[in-house]
Amino acid sequence: MLLRSNIAGMATRSGTRVSPAAEAWGLIHELFMSQKGRFVAIAQEFDLTPIQMGAVRNLDPERPVPMSELAGALHCDASNVTGIVDRLESRGLVERRSADRDRRVKLLALTGEGASARTALVERMSTPPESLAALTAADQRSLRDVLRRALGR
Amino acid sequence: MLLRSNIAGMATRSGTRVSPAAEAWGLIHELFMSQKGRFVAIAQEFDLTPIQMGAVRNLDPERPVPMSELAGALHCDASNVTGIVDRLESRGLVERRSADRDRRVKLLALTGEGASARTALVERMSTPPESLAALTAADQRSLRDVLRRALGR
DNA sequence: TATTGTTATACTCTATAACTATA
DNA sequence: TATAGTTATAGAGTATAACAATA
Numbered sequence: 424m425l426l427r428s429n430i431a432g433m434a435t436r437s438g439t440r441v442s443p444a445a446e447a448w449g450l451i452h453e454l455f456m457s458q459k460g461r462f463v464a465i466a467q468e469f470d471l472t473p474i475q476m477g478a479v480r481n482l483d484p485e486r487p488v489p490m491s492e493l494a495g496a497l498h499c500d501a502s503n504v505t506g507i508v509d510r511l512e513s514r515g516l517v518e519r520r521s522a523d524r525d526r527r528v529k530l531l532a533l534t535g536e537g538a539s540a541r542t543a544l545v546e547r548m549s550t551p552p553e554s555l556a557a558l559t560a561a562d563q564r565s566l567r568d569v570l571r572r573a574l575g576r
Numbered sequence: 577m578l579l580r581s582n583i584a585g586m587a588t589r590s591g592t593r594v595s596p597a598a599e600a601w602g603l604i605h606e607l608f609m610s611q612k613g614r615f616v617a618i619a620q621e622f623d624l625t626p627i628q629m630g631a632v633r634n635l636d637p638e639r640p641v642p643m644s645e646l647a648g649a650l651h652c653d654a655s656n657v658t659g660i661v662d663r664l665e666s667r668g669l670v671e672r673r674s675a676d677r678d679r680r681v682k683l684l685a686l687t688g689e690g691a692s693a694r695t696a697l698v699e700r701m702s703t704p705p706e707s708l709a710a711l712t713a714a715d716q717r718s719l720r721d722v723l724r725r726a727l728g729r
Numbered sequence: 730t731a732t733t734g735t736t737a738t739a740c741t742c743t744a745t746a747a748c749t750a751t752a
Numbered sequence: 753t754a755t756a757g758t759t760a761t762a763g764a765g766t767a768t769a770a771c772a773a774t775a
Contacts, residue, residue, distance in 0.1 A: 447719040448703075451723065454726065455604065567596040570607070570719070571603065573711055575707075642757095652742080655757085657757085659742075
């Protein structure tokens with residue numbers, strides 16, 4: 424079987440059929456990876472590492488979150504979250520509180536400064552890549568609508 | 577201004593207009609992040625770290641690639657590539673060769689084993705998320721076509 | 730006994746700066 | 753002088769296992 428590969432590394436079988444969903448997924452992968460450098464740069468603007476940026480982004484400004492839940496959101500072991508949160512806490516972006524009903528659990532809350540940083544961060548990241556912004560208005564709406572359906576919105 | 581945030585952390589202005597491209601980008605972000613755990617698991621199947629998986633994926637089975645080019649593809653400093661390639665080379669997946677015309681340059685080539693691993697890896701990663709696979713055939717084609725246009729295919 | 734989070738350990742990734750060998 | 757890659761360094765992320773406090 425002849426295999427070629429595009430820059431995202433997704434397989435395309437020359438002369439064979441690839442499901443539209445698989446091809447779309449490859450293109451999404453490529454699009455997303457093309458923005459990795461931009462995300463790293465945004466993290467640096469806020470003096471955060473990428474994983475710290477992910478932590479701030481995943482904390483809820485209105486509802487304190489258990490350490491374990493953040494570990495799940497970051498797809499990393501709970502033991503890592505201790506250190507990540509230590510560094511954010513020492514910078515005054517996050518606070519640890521003990522949960523009332525189960526004192527084993529520690530809840531993470533954004534400080535005022537942390538919440539401000541999060542808002543600015545989320546705003547900066549929400550700018551779409553040039554390749555999407557350059558689509559026609561009709562294509563942009565079509566893309567949005569299909570993705571809404573995929574994600575059940 | 578009222579701000580709410582979805583799980584991907586993208587800003588949505590309640591009662592205000594968000595450009596379709598920006599909303600689509602937020603949904604793509606969310607979709608991609610939802611697959612991070614799966615990608616980490618695939619890397620573990622191959623006994624690779626995520627960055628090592630990225631390196632294998634980005635090496636060209638047919639054309640040896642300079643270290644500097646891999647550094648660019650991985651969005652990391654050239655000094656890191658030395659260690660990453662060291663570990664792949666010690667596992668017999670990659671070979672370093674000196675370039676003929678400029679002996680400062682080192683070219684990276686996949687070994688036979690490395691090329692096999694890459695093929696299997698790319699195949700495993702190309703499976704689309706369930707949320708895309710569950711779309712209607714028409715939606716899948718529509719998504720693919722818009723993304724092709726975005727990326728100039 | 731089981732669970733949450735921490736600590737200890739070992740390894741990997743990361744950027745910066747200094748170094749080497751080429752050019 | 754300039755460039756490609758390496759090495760040295762220091763810090764951060766990572767998983768595993770052992771541990772403390774709490775349930």
